[in-house]
Each structure stands twice: as structure tokens, then as C-alpha cells.
Amino acid sequence: MRSEGEVNHAVEEYADMIKRVCFYYLKNHADTEDIFQKVFLKYMMHEEIFSDGEHEKAWMLRVTINACKDYLKSFFRRSTVPLEMIMEMEAEVPEDHREVLEAVLSLPDKYKDPIYLHYYEGYSAAEIGKILGKKENTVYSLLSRARGILKEKLGGEGIGE
């Protein structure tokens, strides 16, 4: 079990990243808080020593994505979340970024992880493949299809690699 200090440090370091993943998965505050607690509790319980910071980050990402997916799958979430809560987090996004985020959020679920990991976290297709448990070529095609959709939505501006 990790010490409190370690966990607090991890919270400071990864909170933003986890929040972003939660954002594009869950889109509301209460659920995000639940996920935070779950992820850091797991982190605290996790005995394995990470080989480096990248390893830890990737572990965090994977655990967060799993936690979000589990949460979405869970019976209570499916049957109790009121509709008006779903989009509440978008309201706090600054005006100028909202269009892009809305476009990303409207993507089918399978594209969101690669888009986020590639464009924000800067992972390569090979790394994304490792994190998501997909083949590298699958990640390439997911990314290119997602780009196609985003281009259409955001008015044909070129999206760089």
C-alpha cells in the first residue's frame, strides 16, 4: 500500500489527465468525483513498482479508462443518471474551445481514446495500441477515420498528424 504522500503527489500530477478522460467519457461532476476516488484508491492499493513516470502515467490512463467504462456499464449509472446532468461539464468549457470539444465528444466512443491520447497526450500509434490493447494499424485507421469525421464537422481545416 502506498503512503498518503505518494497518493497526494499522484493526485496533483494526474488529476488534470484523469479529469479529461472523465470528461469525454462521463461529462458530469458527480461521476467524475467517483472515478477520481476509484482510480486513486486503486493506485494506493497497487503494490507494483512502476519502472518510470511514463509507466505510471500509462497505468493511470488505463485504470481511468477502465473505471469510466465500468462505470458506464454499471446498472446504477444506466438506470439513474438524469438526462440534464449529462452535458453539464461542457458548460464550463471556454467559449472558443467548445466547438472543438463538442465535435470530439460527438465522435463514436471508440475514436475518443485515440484522439485524446494522440492529440493531447502525444502518444504514438504504437503506444496508444499498447495502452488500449489494440494493434498499431487499428489505431492508425481509428485515428484517420476520426480525423475525417472531425474535418467534416469543423469545416475542412487540415488536422495535422
Place this chain on the structure above:
Amino acid sequence: MANRIHDAFDSIQADDRLKETTKQFIQARAGKKSRFIYRAAFQGTLMFACMALVLAAGISGYSWIFTPVSYVSIDVNPSIELALNRLDRVVAAAAYNKEGEEILNDLSIKGKRYTDAIEAIMHDPIMQDYLQDDSELIFTVAADGGRDDRLKMEAENCSGHMGHGNSQSISVDLEIVSKAHDSGISLGKYYAWLQLMQYDDSITIDQCKNMSISKIHGLTKVHEQHESHDQDEVHDQHNTHEQPDESSEDSLNEQDFNDHESGQNEEDMQGSLNEQDFNDHESGQNEEDMQGSMNEQDFNDHESGQNEEDVQGSLDEQELEDHESGQHEEDTQGSMNDQDENYWDEYDASGHNSHHYEGRH
């Protein structure tokens, strides 16, 4: 565009409040590892317990609904047996011969109330063919205590049953059901065979299978007649010893009473006294036969309540009447046992028991 996506995501940041609550949560949880594990284990157990409960409820509910607890067998020539659950609904209908199968093929009576099922069977055109005037229609009911009387009464009230003159219903022990099923014949026939066995054990169940119920009853009747001729003496003695003083007194009283009141002759009353079988009345046997056959049958008859019309069944009433009328108290005095024996002797000697009464009066 790449930058736009990056910037857009960058604008999302965990606020301090979120970080703080998470830290507090972790703090609160630190050192409670065991509880966490317990909770996970507990959830699993809870889920398992719930599933087990639902499963158990399902199984017991299923068996509650689908376990037969009572049986109604309908025998004419077609032999049909209905198995009823606790709610008196038909859970299974079995035919024990070809004729029965023909009838059941056309009907779907599963799940119906058994009275409806009986009505449906009775009104089936194939069944109607068998319900001729000379055929017997026998309902045999096997159920646990408390249920059998009601089942029998309701079966009797069914119009099919009422419309057929030559019909009767019998209630038997539940134990007979399994024996009957082991032998592959219906309850009613098995019971009829048991009765026949008392007189003639050369007839096997297999032979019974192919007989109609009226035939089995007919055989029984023939044997009853023979038997009663042979055993008159034995039965008479048996009767005298068995019958308690009081009841003989009552019976005699009642006979006296009827002699005076209605002028009914003694022979008829004698028949009633001995709790004669329904069939005996029908077949018009003479009084000697009737008298002889009382020993085994009176119990069965009594149980099934066939002889409602019998005077013996309503002894108490008649006793009351006797007292009310106040006519016969003198007659009952004296040694009843002696009278009884005299009476039987006389009866045997003369074949006509009216002598006895003439003597007494």
C-alpha cells in the same frame, strides 16, 4: 487543428476542490484496506445470496404449482385420470386406455379448474357415446384430509355427473394412487379391482385393464351375492357382537317407529339397517343377500357417503324423532341382546324378519 484539439483539452483542468475531496477520501480510506476487501467480498456474497434466493423461490414456486396433490379418476369405459395441484387445477391428464386417449386428444384441459375439466370431458362427443344408460360413471377422488370431501362434492355437482343417472363418486386413500399408477391403471379401476379382489383373487390387474368399470362392478356384485349366501350365518353373528347395544336399540326403535308411522315393511328397513351398498339396491337383491354383505362394505360406503338415503346414516335424527313421538319407549326396554339374537335366528329360519316383530308386539 492538432493544436486546437490540444488546447481544447487543455482547458479542462481538475479544480482544487476535486483534488481536495479525492485526497480526503483517500485519507479516510487509508488503513481501511480490510474493509474495502470485505466490501467487495460482501457484494459478491450478497449477489450470490440474492440469486440463490430467487432460484429457491422459483423452484419451490414451480413445485408448489406443478406438484399434484390430489387425483380425480373418471371411469366409464374410457379411463381418465386428472392430477390436481393445490389450487385444484389440472396439472396432468392421463388416459389409461385407448378410449380415454381419444377423448384427451381433442381436449386441452391442463391448467383448467378440475370442475371445468370434468365438464369438458363429460360433454365431449366421444364421451357422450359411452355414457349410455346402462354404463356406470364412477368418479374416484384421492386427496388428503379436508380436501377430498370438497373435491368429491364439487365433482358430483358437475352437470355431466348429475345428468347421468348411473353414476357415483368414491373417495379413496392417497396411497392407492401410487399403487394404481404402478400397475398402469386408473385409480377408479384399481379401487374397483381391490373390491373385486375381496371375493375373487383369480382376476389380475391386467385383466381388469381391458374391462369397463361396469363389468368389474358387475363381477363384484355377482360375487357379493354368492358370498352373502354363503356367509349369512357368520355375518349375523359378527353383526350381533359388533354392534353396540345402543345402536341396535336405536335401529330397532327406528324400525318400530317406521312400522307404525309409515307402514313401511320390515324388509326394506332391514336393508337400511345393514347399510346396504348402493348397487345392491339397484340390483334388487332380496333381503337375505343384502343382509349378508354388510361387513366390508359398510365402511367403504360410509366413507364415501353414498348411502345418504340410508336410514342408518341418520340414526341420531331418528332417535330424536323417536323420543319426540314418545311412542316406542316401552318397546326398547328389555334385553336387547337377547332380542337381537332371537331376531336374527328367526330371520334365518324364516327368511323373513317380519315374524319377529309380530312376535314382539
